Amino acid sequence: MKKYIKDFVLTENKQLHSAYALMKFRPQDGELPDMLPGQFVEVRIDDSTTTYLRRPISIHNIDSNNKELWLLVRRAGDGTNRLASYKEGTIVNMVLPLGNTFTMPADKQHQPLLIGGGVGVAPLLYWGKVLQEQGLRPAFLLGARTDKDLLQLDDFEAVGDVYLSTEDGSAGEKGFVTQHSVLQQQFSYIYTCGPKPMMQAVARIAREKDVPCEVSLENMMACGVGACLCCVEDTVEGHVCVCKEGPIFNIDRLQW
Amino acid sequence: MVDLSVKIGNLGLKNPVMTASGTFGYGLEFADFIDLSRLGGIIVKGTTLNHREGNLYPRMAETPSGMLNAVGLQNKGVEYFAEHIYPQIKDIDTNMIVNVSGACVEDYVATAERIASLDKIPAIELNISCPNVKQGGMAFGTSCEGAASVVSAVRKVYPKTLIVKLSPNVTDIASIAKAVEAEGADSVSLINTLMGMSIDAERRRPRLSTITGGLSGACVKPVALRMVWQVANAVKIPVIGLGGISSATDAVEFLLAGATAIQIGTANFIDPAITVKVVEGIEEYLKRHNFNSVQDIIGALEVR
Numbered sequence: 001m002k003k004y005i006k007d008f009v010l011t012e013n014k015q016l017h018s019a020y021a022l023m024k025f026r027p028q029d030g031e032l033p034d035m036l037p038g039q040f041v042e043v044r045i046d047d048s049t050t051t052y053l054r055r056p057i058s059i060h061n062i063d064s065n066n067k068e069l070w071l072l073v074r075r076a077g078d079g080t081n082r083l084a085s086y087k088e089g090t091i092v093n094m095v096l097p098l099g100n101t102f103t104m105p106a107d108k109q110h111q112p113l114l115i116g117g118g119v120g121v122a123p124l125l126y127w128g129k130v131l132q133e134q135g136l137r138p139a140f141l142l143g144a145r146t147d148k149d150l151l152q153l154d155d156f157e158a159v160g161d162v163y164l165s166t167e168d169g170s171a172g173e174k175g176f177v178t179q180h181s182v183l184q185q186q187f188s189y190i191y192t193c194g195p196k197p198m199m200q201a202v203a204r205i206a207r208e209k210d211v212p213c214e215v216s217l218e219n220m221m222a223c224g225v226g227a228c229l230c231c232v233e234d235t236v237e238g239h240v241c242v243c244k245e246g247p248i249f250n251i252d253r254l255q256w
Numbered sequence: 257m258v259d260l261s262v263k264i265g266n267l268g269l270k271n272p273v274m275t276a277s278g279t280f281g282y283g284l285e286f287a288d289f290i291d292l293s294r295l296g297g298i299i300v301k302g303t304t305l306n307h308r309e310g311n312l313y314p315r316m317a318e319t320p321s322g323m324l325n326a327v328g329l330q331n332k333g334v335e336y337f338a339e340h341i342y343p344q345i346k347d348i349d350t351n352m353i354v355n356v357s358g359a360c361v362e363d364y365v366a367t368a369e370r371i372a373s374l375d376k377i378p379a380i381e382l383n384i385s386c387p388n389v390k391q392g393g394m395a396f397g398t399s400c401e402g403a404a405s406v407v408s409a410v411r412k413v414y415p416k417t418l419i420v421k422l423s424p425n426v427t428d429i430a431s432i433a434k435a436v437e438a439e440g441a442d443s444v445s446l447i448n449t450l451m452g453m454s455i456d457a458e459r460r461r462p463r464l465s466t467i468t469g470g471l472s473g474a475c476v477k478p479v480a481l482r483m484v485w486q487v488a489n490a491v492k493i494p495v496i497g498l499g500g501i502s503s504a505t506d507a508v509e510f511l512l513a514g515a516t517a518i519q520i521g522t523a524n525f526i527d528p529a530i531t532v533k534v535v536e537g538i539e540e541y542l543k544r545h546n547f548n549s550v551q552d553i554i555g556a557l558e559v560r
Contacts, residue, residue: 003288005529044526052321052473053525095289095528220316222323223525227281229301229327230316238309239330244285 001097003225004033010090011068016151018075020119021084022060025069025092032067035059036101037127038216038248041071042224043083044093051079054095056221056243058122058193061129061155069096072151074119098224099247102127102214104134107188111161112136115177115202117143117194121151123216124193128159139163139187141180143198147171178205187211203251213251217242258542259549260535262296262516264494265442267379267417269296269351269517272550273507273535276498276521277302277355277381277421278327279472282345289528294535296517297351299381300341303371304356305363307333311388317454317463322473322500323522324452326466328388329357334367338374346376355421357383359392361409368414379416382406382441385423385448387470397423397448400435407439419496422446422487424476429483430490437491445496445519446487447480473522476500481513488514488555502530504537511538514555 008025015021026032042054061070075081086092105112112131114124121142128138138160144150147170156162163182164172173180177194178201186209192202193216206213219231219242226244233242235253240246260271274297280286283298292298310330317324331337337354345352354371358364364382371380384397384406396402407420420436422429424447433444449470454463462468480499488495497515501507502523510518523530538550547553 005289005527050320051318053318053323220314222316222325222522223279223285223528225281225285225528227279227285228316228325228525229278229310229330230325232310232313232315232330234313239313 001034001036003095003098005093005095006033008069008092008094010086010088010092013084013086013088017148020075020151021073022152023071023073023084023086024063025071026067028091030067032062032064032069033097035062035069035097037130038101038123039097039099040247041069041094041096042098045079045083048078048082050077051082053222054224055079055083056098056218056224058216059097059126060122061126072119072122095224099243100245102191102248103189103250105136105189105212108136110186110188111139112189112191113139113141113187115141115143115190115192115194117177117198118149120192120194120198120216122193124191125152125155125159127191128156132159137161139182141165141177141182143177143194176201178202189213192216200256203256206251214248215251215254216247217249218247258539258547259551260539262550262554264379264419264496264517265417267351271296271535272511272517272538273531274299274353274496274517274519275524275531276519277383279521279524282341283348283352284344286524286528290532293349294532295350297353298348299353299355299519300345301331302329302355302357302383302386303331303334303337303367304329304358305334305367307331307336312465314463314465317469319452319454319471319473320475322471322475324454324464324469324471325449326388326464326469328466329386329393334370338370342374342377346374351378352376353379353381353419355381355383357386357389357393359389361406363392364406365409365413368410372414372416379419380414381419381421381445382410383421383448385421387423387425387449387451387468388466394423394425397432398426400431403432404435404439407436407441411440417442419443419445421448423448424479424483425451430486433487433491437493441493443494443496444487444491445498447476447483447499450476450479472500474500474502477506481509484510484515485513485557501534502526504534504541507534507538508541508553511550511553512555512557514557516554
């Protein structure tokens with residue numbers, strides 16, 4: 001897929017709660033390149049003295065009617081904090097689209113399950129939409145610390161069945177996503193994105209249930225295009241770049 | 257029309273802008289962003305005799321105006337390069353130069369010999385300055401004797417243009433440059449990364465798996481510029497300057513300090529199209545100052 005360096009205009013910046021912003025961007029030249037679920041963008045943030053490199057951020061959604069790219073940004077440091085604070089109308093430079101995509105399930109009988117934790121829900125919305133367009137009804141299992149950390153449930157509910165778990169029991173089932181009762185059901189495929197311990201626990205469940213499973217990794221990156229070899233993950237084929245060969249990996253490729 | 261062409265030994269460059277090893281892959285990774293044929297040269301990823309997995313993750317830590325890396329020369333070995341990568345890059349219309357590294361003199365020699373057999377690779381850059389490997393690498397580049405021993409051995413088997421990449425992690429870089437010049441190097445490139453370190457205070461742990469790593473990016477530019485100036489005043493062979501170059505103005509500063517050509521490294525990560533902008537910016541500078549040729553500004557620093 002052709003990659004671009006492109007300027008975008010921030011059209012909407014919705015603060016979801018203290019740590020997250022849902023940001024919608026329109027290309028300045030009106031041409032929105034093709035992008036696949038699971039892919040990411042590298043955002044340039046010029047006004048932060050501690051931010052030298054671009055920030056890799058998952059593509060949260062593509063609204064093709066409005067030619068909008070959605071990013072879900074977590075305020076993790078000074079760079080993302082500034083990004084999440086940009087005013088509507090700000091021009092933001094991005095390199096995109098980067099990385100690979102998810103695999104369509106071969107089994108059409110059962111539901112695909114998309115498990116997200118924290119900001120890891122970001123790539124699952126767009127993937128859920130594409131699954132829905134293919135006539136599949138995805139199930140989302142979304143986990144957070146409290147009900148306040150659950151983001152955009154309306155958007156997920158519009159695409160599939162939504163199951164929740166919170167660590168304090170304030171919404172859905174109490175506990176971690178990996179303890180949720182919906183996991184008793186049979187699924188065609190499991191896709192997961194979130195903190196590494198969560199994804200590793202999901203991978204173990206997928207192996208036990210013998211369900212194919214893909215995870216979205218977010219190793220520390222510099223270039224985003226497979227040139228610097230910084231973001232490597234140790235796989236069965238050795239060190240591979242998460243930015244180029246991933247970020248989506250089948251768990252069978254990983255040393256998990 | 258201004259003339260941007262320069263020469264490194266017998267090697268003609270259409271302009272002085274090259275890419276630094278390890279920051280531009282094999283060029284192909286950047287083909288969507290720029291026309292690769294507009295570059296003076298592309299120095300591809302460090303290549304060793306045998307396959308290397310490199311260091312463990314994490315290998316990168318961001319620093320103010322820069323980054324530390326500890327990649328450790330991950331590559332699939334020279335034979336893989338010759339069989340699988342060379343056919344994909346050999347027809348790119350620029351100088352495709354291979355950065356060669358090794359753990360011992362014999363490795364450097366064998367790798368250089370194999371690269372010499374590839375028609376469309378007109379030069380190698382001998383890496384005696386990698387700070388991220390336990391054996392070889394920088395160990396050769398931090399003493400005049402070590403540097404001379406590798407260059408002398410490779411010179412015997414490598415007839416094409418031989419560039420030697422120097423380490424800044426030394427007391428007197430000019431003496432190392434003179435030592436490799438005496439052994440027949442056609443050019444020296446400098447600087448490789450500066451040894452550095454980053455600590456995560458909250459976790460009380462180093463940020464890199466190797467504890468120390470190599471610093472690059474805009475923050476190293478003043479050090480690089482100083483060393484290029486010192487070396488250019490000490491040797492007769494052409495000097496290739498690199499270290500934090502992020503704009504055409506930066507590039508011009510290196511040329512004025514005495515570099516015949518420059519390399520762009522870490523800046524490629526921030527703007528994947530920076531190289532072509534630097535080519536255009538150098539041309540614009542020359543026109544604005546009424547120079548006919550880039551040669552006119554090489555070493556043209558006015559100190560009084």
